[in-house]
Amino acid sequence: xxxxxxxxxxxxxxxxxxxxxxxxxxxxxxxxxxxxxxxxxxxxxxxxxxxxxxxxxxxxxxxxxxxxxxxxxxxxxxxxxxxxxxxxxxxxxxxxxxxxxxxxxxxxxxxxxxxxxxxxxxxxxxxxxxxxxxxxxxxxxxxxxxxxxxxxxxxxxxxxxxxxxxxxxxxxxxxxxxxxxxxxxxxxxxxxxxxxxxxxxxxxxxxxxxxxxxxxxxxxxxxxxxxxxxxxxxxxxxxxxxxxxxxxxxxxxxxxxxxxxxxxxxxxxxxxxxxxxxxxxxxxxxxxxxxxxxxxxxxxxxxxxxxxxxxxxxxxxxxxxxxx
Amino acid sequence: xxxxxxxxxxxxxxxxxxxxxxxxxxxxxxxxxxxxxxxxxxxxxxxxxxxxxxxxxxxxxxxxxxxxxxxxxxxxxxxxxxxxxxxxxxxxxxxxxxxxxxxxxxxxxxxxxxxxxxxxxxxxxxxxxxxxxxxxxxxxxxxxxxxxxxxxxxxxxxxxxxxxxxxxxxxxxxxxxxxxxxxxxxxxxxxxxxxxxxxxxxxxxxxxxxxxxxxxxxxxxxxxxxxxxxxxxxxxxxxxxxxxxxxxxxxxxxxxxxxxxxxxxxxxxxxxxxxxxxxxxxxxxxxxxxxxxxxxxxxxxxxxxxxxxxxxxxxxxxxxxxxxxxxxxxxxxxxxxxxxxxxxxxxxxxxxxxxxxxxxxxxxxxxxxxxxxxxxxxxxxxxxxxxxxxxxxxxxxxxxxxxxxxxxxxxxxxxxxxxxxxxxxxxxxxxxxxxxxxxxxxxxxxxxxxxxxxxxxxxxxxxxxxxxxxxxxxxxxxxxxxxxxxx
Numbered sequence: 001x002x003x004x005x006x007x008x009x010x011x012x013x014x015x016x017x018x019x020x021x022x023x024x025x026x027x028x029x030x031x032x033x034x035x036x037x038x039x040x041x042x043x044x045x046x047x048x049x050x051x052x053x054x055x056x057x058x059x060x061x062x063x064x065x066x067x068x069x070x071x072x073x074x075x076x077x078x079x080x081x082x083x084x085x086x087x088x089x090x091x092x093x094x095x096x097x098x099x100x101x102x103x104x105x106x107x108x109x110x111x112x113x114x115x116x117x118x119x120x121x122x123x124x125x126x127x128x129x130x131x132x133x134x135x136x137x138x139x140x141x142x143x144x145x146x147x148x149x150x151x152x153x154x155x156x157x158x159x160x161x162x163x164x165x166x167x168x169x170x171x172x173x174x175x176x177x178x179x180x181x182x183x184x185x186x187x188x189x190x191x192x193x194x195x196x197x198x199x200x201x202x203x204x205x206x207x208x209x210x211x212x213x214x215x216x217x218x219x220x221x222x223x224x225x226x227x228x229x230x231x232x233x234x235x236x237x238x239x240x241x242x243x244x245x246x247x248x249x250x251x252x253x254x255x256x257x258x259x260x261x262x263x264x265x266x267x268x269x270x271x272x273x274x275x276x277x278x279x280x281x282x283x284x285x286x287x288x289x290x291x292x293x294x295x296x297x298x299x300x301x302x303x304x305x306x307x308x309x310x311x312x313x314x315x316x317x318x319x320x321x322x323x324x
Numbered sequence: 325x326x327x328x329x330x331x332x333x334x335x336x337x338x339x340x341x342x343x344x345x346x347x348x349x350x351x352x353x354x355x356x357x358x359x360x361x362x363x364x365x366x367x368x369x370x371x372x373x374x375x376x377x378x379x380x381x382x383x384x385x386x387x388x389x390x391x392x393x394x395x396x397x398x399x400x401x402x403x404x405x406x407x408x409x410x411x412x413x414x415x416x417x418x419x420x421x422x423x424x425x426x427x428x429x430x431x432x433x434x435x436x437x438x439x440x441x442x443x444x445x446x447x448x449x450x451x452x453x454x455x456x457x458x459x460x461x462x463x464x465x466x467x468x469x470x471x472x473x474x475x476x477x478x479x480x481x482x483x484x485x486x487x488x489x490x491x492x493x494x495x496x497x498x499x500x501x502x503x504x505x506x507x508x509x510x511x512x513x514x515x516x517x518x519x520x521x522x523x524x525x526x527x528x529x530x531x532x533x534x535x536x537x538x539x540x541x542x543x544x545x546x547x548x549x550x551x552x553x554x555x556x557x558x559x560x561x562x563x564x565x566x567x568x569x570x571x572x573x574x575x576x577x578x579x580x581x582x583x584x585x586x587x588x589x590x591x592x593x594x595x596x597x598x599x600x601x602x603x604x605x606x607x608x609x610x611x612x613x614x615x616x617x618x619x620x621x622x623x624x625x626x627x628x629x630x631x632x633x634x635x636x637x638x639x640x641x642x643x644x645x646x647x648x649x650x651x652x653x654x655x656x657x658x659x660x661x662x663x664x665x666x667x668x669x670x671x672x673x674x675x676x677x678x679x680x681x682x683x684x685x686x687x688x689x690x691x692x693x694x695x696x697x698x699x700x701x702x703x704x705x706x707x708x709x710x711x712x713x714x715x716x717x718x719x720x721x722x723x724x725x726x727x728x729x730x731x732x733x734x735x736x737x738x739x740x741x742x743x744x745x746x747x748x749x750x751x752x753x754x755x756x757x758x759x760x761x762x763x764x765x766x767x768x769x770x771x772x773x774x775x776x777x778x779x780x781x782x783x784x785x786x787x788x789x790x791x792x793x794x795x796x797x798x799x800x801x802x803x804x805x806x807x808x809x810x811x
Contacts, residue, residue: 016363019337019781020386020487026430027486029473030466036454047434049334049448049767076339076360103383106368115364119602123366124718124731125593126602127611132595134362142345142354143325145598150362171386171487223725225375225404225494225697258484258491259498263379303373303726311380 008185009064011043011055012094013084015077016104016154017070021095022046024171025067028178038185052080058087065184067094067167067177071104071315072155075136076148085161090184092197093157096170096265101315103170105154106307108314108321112152154315165191167198170265170312173252196267199250203269204262208244209253210234217288221301224261235261236286241302243309245282246275263311274318276309325353328761333770335435335452337387338780342747342769349757355748357773359601359740359780369730374403374721377730378492381717384734385782387430389488390423390479391710391735392782394565395717397492402584402704403721404494404697411690412496417565418509418682419482419491420708424564424675425516426475427711428668431777432523433468436665439771440531444540445764460526471519474512478679481505496694509683516676517641524645524669531665532652542653545753546661546772548746549574549616551606551623553738554630555709556581561638562630562674564709570633571606574618576657579606584705587716591733601783603741604733614745622745625713625738626776627667632657637670639677645670661746664775668711700725710735712779736783739776746772 012025022044028035042063043050066088072078085091096102107115120126120133136149157163167180176198184190191197205212212234222239229235235242242261248269255262268275283302289295302308310317330342344355365384369377378396382389394416401408408416438451441459450458457465476486482499483489491497501509531537540546556570557563569587571579582590592607605611605621612621623629637643649666650656658667682688702725705718713735720729750772754765 014339014781016361017781018383018386018389019779020383020389022337023386023487026434027473027476029469029476032469033462033466045332045334046337047335048452051334052331073363074361103380104363106380107364109371110364110367115362115367118367119362119364120595123593124588124729125591125604125733126595127592127607128595132597134595134600135597138597140354140356140598143327145343145356145358147341147358147360147598147600150600170383223373223375225694228694229498231499254480254485255488255490256484257480258489260379260484260490303724304371304376307372308376 008039009042009062010039011063011066011084011088012041012046013043013066013068013080014045015068015070015080015098015157016073017095017097018103019046021067021069021171024095024169024174024177027174031178035181039181055083055087060086061089063088065090065092067092068157069095069098069171071097071101072151072157072160073104073107074148074150078160081157081160090164091161093163093166095172096168096267096312098157099166099168099316100267100313101154101156102312105313105315106311107154109307110322112150116150153321156316159315164193166196168196168248168266169199169251172198173250173254175252176250196248199248199266201269202249204244204247204249204251204253204266207249208234209256213237216286218286219288220298221283223303229259231259236283241283241308243275243279243311246273246278246309263308265312267313275313276306276317276319279309280305326350328766330766330770333773335438335770335774336778336780337385338778338783340773340778340780344751344755344769346755350755350759351757352748352752352755355751356598357744357747358599359783361780362600366730366732370727372727374400374719374725374727375494377719377727379488379490381732382488384732385779386487387779388423388427388710388712388735388782390420390483391708391715392717393483393489393492394420395706395708395710395715398584398706398708399704399717399719400492400494400706402706403700403702403719403725404704405701406495406695406697408496408695409690409692410687411500412693412695414682414685414688415482415497415501415693416491418679418688419479419489420565421675421679421682422475422478422482424711425672425679426472426479428672428675429468429472429475429523431711432665432668432672435777436774439767439774440537444768444771445762448763448767451767467519471516474515478509478512493694495697498693500691500693501689503689506683506689510680513676513680513683516679517673520669520673520676521641523672527666527669541660541662544662545749546746546775547659548624548661548742548749549618549659550620550742551579552629552632552657553623553625553714554633555707555714556634557638559638560635562634562636562671563638564675566708569707569714571623572633572657574657574659576632580608584707584716587705587707587718587733591716593733593737599740601737601740601780604738605741614741614748616745622741623738624742624776625735626664627671627711628658628664629713630709631667631670637674639674639681641677642670642674645673661772661775664777668777710782712736712777712782713738734782736776736778736780739778740783743773743776743778746776
């Protein structure tokens with residue numbers, strides 16, 4: 001895929017990911033032709049036949065920009081993070097998993113042992129009387145087979161290597177990617193290293209498409225199936241938990257347009273704010289009760305608060321994991 | 325013993341690695357296909373409110389999130405013991421047809437076509453979607469991109485998010501369709517049908533019109549005799565959203581036909597120490613190892629196996645193409661791995677036709693979107709056909725609807741054993757004594773897994789220590805209600 005020397009060299013890599021970030025790149029749709037006019041794709045396993053050995057052979061800083069998506073879950077993810085850091089000038093943590101830990105980061109509520117036991121032994125469809133488990137090294141009669149070491153913890157990219165920028169979202173909205181891409185290609189001055197790019201610095205609620213009443217207080221929280229959403233009023237005002245107050249804007253309100261409350265994939269408004277702490281204060285603020293025990297009773301309607309407030313951010317949060 | 329490694333395998337979703345061992349003569353002693361990752365959704369979905377699962381499990385895969393969302397939505401309905409009203413059910417299926425158009429289009433043009441349009445042994449740097457566009461021209465390339473974009477737009481309209489749909493709520497869907505939106509989808513679906521027919525013509529001209537390719541498909545080392553699995557409707561026609569799972573043997577004879585709640589009687593999973601991915605097999609036959617043929621416990625669940633397992637397609641044009649494929653390839657069932665590409669395009673046409681049917685259905689703009697829920701019985705199974713095979717989600721909850729256990733058998737996982745064997749056969753077929761192992765040969769080995777359109781993102785799922793944290797909860801007047809201290 002390498003063409004002229006002046007073109008930007010772009011790589012896209014997935015670590016512990018689902019492929020959704022790669023689809024968000026594919027969703028440039030017809031603008032693909034503009035992208036390839038400005039950049040050569042030098043590594044992208046979903047679409048190109050470039051192998052790890054080809055990346056190993058690249059000189060250091062050969063790649064101008066790498067969009068690294070996925071969390072760091074195993075030794076292969078860690079190796080690739082380090083390798084791509086070395087080969088790349090601008091390393092971007094692309095998407096929620098790489099930025100905050102993402103959905104795979106929910107695994108930090110359990111341990112490697114819990115996961116292996118459930119998946120390989122206890123699962124109702126597994127027949128495994130020998131209790132066989134995948135091993136990093138296993139000798140077969142022809143030689144040795146290796147698979148990566150599965151870590152106990154899910155980590156973010158910046159907990160693994162030095163990161164230049166963070167482009168949030170699950171996956172990032174393609175329009176935001178295109179804005180960032182255009183800025184880099186045009187040689188515009190880039191924000192300071194470590195910045196969140198391709199997102200706003202205000203909260204979802206600040207510009208939400210749903211109607212909000214000033215100082216509306218609520219008496220009870222509901223599960224989404226316990227009520228009928230009217231399709232236009234603020235979810236929190238209807239007593240449905242929405243992560244809007246604790247989440248950075250910039251996603252285009254995609255879930256809200258589908259009549260589903262926000263779950264926080266764009267991450268906290270600033271790195272200094274823990275999404276769980278922010279949400280607890282935000283919802284306590286709208287509860288129509290005066291006595292601490294009344295407020296406490298209303299808050300108890302919120303089911304699985306940790307799993308909702310840290311849906312995309314457990315590894316990067318203050319909690320980070322449950323201790324066994 | 326010499327070892328050849330292909331790492332990572334490319335033009336697929338997710339991670340995979342191939343290890344080929346050669347003996348002293350330079351012939352293949354054995355080949356292994358390994359999946360190097362796991363995320364563990366089954367474990368971390370525990371404790372979550374069950375209504376959150378359709379959105380959480382969609383993140384198993386960013387290429388086929390709609391499949392997990394649908395299987396999960398059905399499993400959650402079952403947990404609540406309800407069936408969605410007809411409008412909700414049809415809206416889900418309408419969404420799902422657009423999802424198939426997106427995924428099958430992306431697979432054929434971006435992942436598979438480079439091997440045929442550019443050529444199996446073309447230089448690696450050319451074997452990709454851009455190489456395909458160079459050959460077919462920008463006009464066709466733009467049309468492909470446009471149709472896939474439209475499929476994404478329909479998904480966004482019905483499901484909120486173009487990728488991570490948020491459509492399903494227990495007993496139904498969150499959003500209805502207006503008459504105007506329906507009219508728009510009708511026009512778009514007509515475009516899909518034209519596009520699917522055009523794609524079949526490309527396949528016909530470029531692949532079937534090339535004697536060398538036809539020879540590879542029929543006589544190359546890409547044939548594997550296994551049982552076939554697929555979801556069928558009450559007339560035994562292919563269906564992606566609903567029905568019973570039918571399994572036919574290597575001769576095409578029905579072995580089993582089971583409903584969602586019976587899956588544990590028919591499918592089981594085996595574990596090998598050299599891969600993170602489990603190996604499903606037919607439970608009543610048992611795990612017989614990596615062998616093919618009538619006595620094997622292995623099966624495949626792919627577009628081809630769906631066509632093999634069914635008696636036909638439920639739409640007219642797709643049915644014609646179905647008949648043409650079987651008459652060209654010598655009758656049912658077909659075991660040529662590369663025919664999966666053809667079957668996938670017949671399914672693309674079916675999805676387009678079904679999309680139009682559903683958009684024109686009077687129920688589709690109905691206002692009743694959610695069923696009334698009763699008490700929570702606490703266990704449910706949902707099965708759909710994912711693009712990459714039969715997908716099963718099984719949930720257990722407590723009486724509050726908090727998840728206590730999850731079991732998932734993913735589309736691609738069904739094919740793990742089959743993919744291992746297909747790769748080994750291709751390696752044995754192409755790597756011979758005295759033959760130089762070129763990049764082209766290695767790619768032709770990779771073509772054996774690519775036909776399955778595998779998704780290993782689907783198939784597979786802090787740092788130590790604790791930081792101190794003070795959490796202050798204040799009421800709307802700013803008065804301190806609760807202070808939680810962790811240290």
